[in-house]
Amino acid sequence: IPLRLQRPYNKISPHQIASSRRYLSAMAATKEFPLLCLENPLLDIQAVGTEDLLKKYNLKANDAILASPEHVPLYDELLNNYDAKLIAGGAAQNTARGASYILGDQKVVYLGGVGDDKYADILRDAVKQVGLRVEYRVDPAHPTGRCGVVITGHNRSLCTDLAAANHYDLDHLKSPRIWDLVKNAEFYYVGGYHFTVCPPAIQALGEEAAANNKTFVVNVSAPFIAEFFKDPLDASSPYWDYVICNESEAAAYAKSHSLSVSETDVPAIAKALANLPKANAKKPRVAVITQGTLPTVVAVQGADDVKQYPVHAIDAAKINDTNGAGDAFAGGFVAGLVQGKPLETCVDMGQWLARLSIQELGPSYPFPKQSY
Ligand code: 26A
Numbered sequence: 001i002p003l004r005l006q007r008p009y010n011k012i013s014p015h016q017i018a019s020s021r022r023y024l025s026a027m028a029a030t031k032e033f034p035l036l037c038l039e040n041p042l043l044d045i046q047a048v049g050t051e052d053l054l055k056k057y058n059l060k061a062n063d064a065i066l067a068s069p070e071h072v073p074l075y076d077e078l079l080n081n082y083d084a085k086l087i088a089g090g091a092a093q094n095t096a097r098g099a100s101y102i103l104g105d106q107k108v109v110y111l112g113g114v115g116d117d118k119y120a121d122i123l124r125d126a127v128k129q130v131g132l133r134v135e136y137r138v139d140p141a142h143p144t145g146r147c148g149v150v151i152t153g154h155n156r157s158l159c160t161d162l163a164a165a166n167h168y169d170l171d172h173l174k175s176p177r178i179w180d181l182v183k184n185a186e187f188y189y190v191g192g193y194h195f196t197v198c199p200p201a202i203q204a205l206g207e208e209a210a211a212n213n214k215t216f217v218v219n220v221s222a223p224f225i226a227e228f229f230k231d232p233l234d235a236s237s238p239y240w241d242y243v244i245c246n247e248s249e250a251a252a253y254a255k256s257h258s259l260s261v262s263e264t265d266v267p268a269i270a271k272a273l274a275n276l277p278k279a280n281a282k283k284p285r286v287a288v289i290t291q292g293t294l295p296t297v298v299a300v301q302g303a304d305d306v307k308q309y310p311v312h313a314i315d316a317a318k319i320n321d322t323n324g325a326g327d328a329f330a331g332g333f334v335a336g337l338v339q340g341k342p343l344e345t346c347v348d349m350g351q352w353l354a355r356l357s358i359q360e361l362g363p364s365y366p367f368p369k370q371s372y
Helices: 014-029 051-056 074-081 091-103 118-129 163-167 170-174 176-184 192-196 199-211 223-228 230-239 247-256 266-274 325-338 343-357
Strands: 035-038 042-048 063-066 085-089 108-115 133-139 145-152 155-161 187-191 215-219 242-246 286-291 294-300 307-309
Touching (some): 035 091, 035 199, 051 145, 063 223, 074 145, 085 091, 085 118, 091 187, 091 192, 091 343, 108 118, 108 163, 133 163, 133 176, 145 163, 170 176, 170 199, 176 199, 187 199, 192 199, 192 223, 199 215, 215 230, 215 325, 223 230, 223 247, 242 266, 242 325, 247 266, 247 286, 266 286, 266 294, 286 325, 294 343, 307 343
Parallel strands (some): 042 145, 063 155, 215 242, 242 286
Antiparallel strands (some): 042 085, 145 155, 286 294, 294 307
16 A cells, blocks of 8 residues: 555645555456445336326425335336336446446446345346346345336436335345455445435445445435435444435435535535545545536545536437436446546546436446447
8 A cells, every 4th residue: 555544634645645546446446346335126117207197196306205105006007007117226226237337247246135026037137237246135025126217308206115125134234145245345335225224234334344444435315315314324424435416415415414504505515525524534535416417516525625527418309318317427436436546537437427327218328338
């Protein structure tokens, strides 16, 4: 290791930090399964909907929620009346597929809970295509989770029935075969939706990362996580080496944490996230906030300046739908981390993969494969 990182970080040149990170990552990138991801595997039931359909089920045009009993008929209605397509989903599984799309076979492993059914088989087929290894906890008593996706224009409304995904547990993570994969990995990526399922598993990965100077990445994933799952989210925050969210999740975080900055001041929120207390003081935290077509905002713990990286806009006519755009961004970003790329390249890789994904149906990536 070329250098020991010590506080205060701003006394160390960004070049020194970057070269140290690149060294560690180059080591990681050459071995199998350096990246391990955890969250909720879901099958997306996606269709173009109408304002009336949103109204009927009390859905906002651009939102992500957990289904309540009133939403149960939505899935059949999408399938029967709206020509819905079945597409592999689950936010962090989309990210894991995206990272695997870039990194290639045997580099990414994904954990989560599914049922013993044909929906799980659809997921297994989709991950095979990009060389992603999945280690599902198969629950014979519950079906694979579903996410109803209602597309209206460039908005997407997500309504999730977690089912088997809700039964993921620490026993699975700590079982010898899976824990070997955890010990082997150098990077962990946790989708924020998992805070509704198994916070102890998230803590276990965070602790493992901090104790061994590995890299722990958390995506906030949805405004309701920052709002209603604040306690488990905050319990994990000391472990965050990277925190990724979008502007509405940032606003929800600022509000629920009573930050003394405006909910629309994205650079100030990024700075606040980056400077939360941190367990592993060997490397500064990085906060990354995406804002659709507006620039991606990046703050580094201890640094005064907050950087902004404009996105390369594509022709609106080329957009298929934005379901999974944020997941794809995270996939490109973490693939860059694993490859030891500089921060600005990781951001560019995230933006590149998001751009590819929004041109596909749902959270998918183009084939034949394109290279960054
Ligand atoms: C617990 N919840 C609500 C969820 C999700 C989810 N993934 C995991 N847990 N709600 C929606 N998604 C996924 O988000 C992707 C788009 O970002 C959908 O399956 C969709 O593929």
